[in-house]
Amino acid sequence: MAHSMSLPSTGLLKYGLVTGTQVSQGKCSMLASRSSARFFGIQAVQDNGGPRRLVDIIRIVPQLSRNYFQSPSRRALFGGISLLGGFYVAQTISLSFGALGVNDVIAAVLCVLITEYVTRFYYSRPKVTFPLALLNNFKMGFTYGLFIDAFKLAS
Numbered sequence: 001m002a003h004s005m006s007l008p009s010t011g012l013l014k015y016g017l018v019t020g021t022q023v024s025q026g027k028c029s030m031l032a033s034r035s036s037a038r039f040f041g042i043q044a045v046q047d048n049g050g051p052r053r054l055v056d057i058i059r060i061v062p063q064l065s066r067n068y069f070q071s072p073s074r075r076a077l078f079g080g081i082s083l084l085g086g087f088y089v090a091q092t093i094s095l096s097f098g099a100l101g102v103n104d105v106i107a108a109v110l111c112v113l114i115t116e117y118v119t120r121f122y123y124s125r126p127k128v129t130f131p132l133a134l135l136n137n138f139k140m141g142f143t144y145g146l147f148i149d150a151f152k153l154a155s
Contacts, residue, residue, distance in 0.1 A: 079134065079137050082138045085138055086138040089138075090144070
């Protein structure tokens with residue numbers, strides 16, 4: 001005997017996710033399927049028939065993110081956002097430590113070490129995944145921001 005009940009979650013509905021829980025005897029599995037162009041249908045099958053737990057939602061998030069980033073336009077968009085985010089962080093670090101005049105050498109050493117570590121981490125992997133590419137884009141934006149700030153100071 002299967003009962004179907006809907007448990008709306010305000011956080012997931014905000015992002016265009018429609019949630020529902022299907023309860024059946026003796027089963028516990030999760031399914032994520034794309035129901036339309038804008039909405040995902042999420043179903044969690046639980047033994048006890050209780051409300052959806054947070055861990056069930058957390059287990060679904062990687063599947064949803066993999067499906068979301070399948071589009072090349074979304075990958076390019078988030079790559080650009082990552083690049084500009086690195087540029088912004090570099091400008092912020094340069095401005096804050098340059099204005100204070102305290103610990104700017106230590107901040108420069110930390111920036112170089114972090115950049116070199118990310119470069120080594122990126123090029124030591126046999127396969128480049130999307131989060132790793134975003135990290136490399138952030139690093140490129142960070143380095144570009146520091147170079148631009150150095151040119152601003154030199155003029």
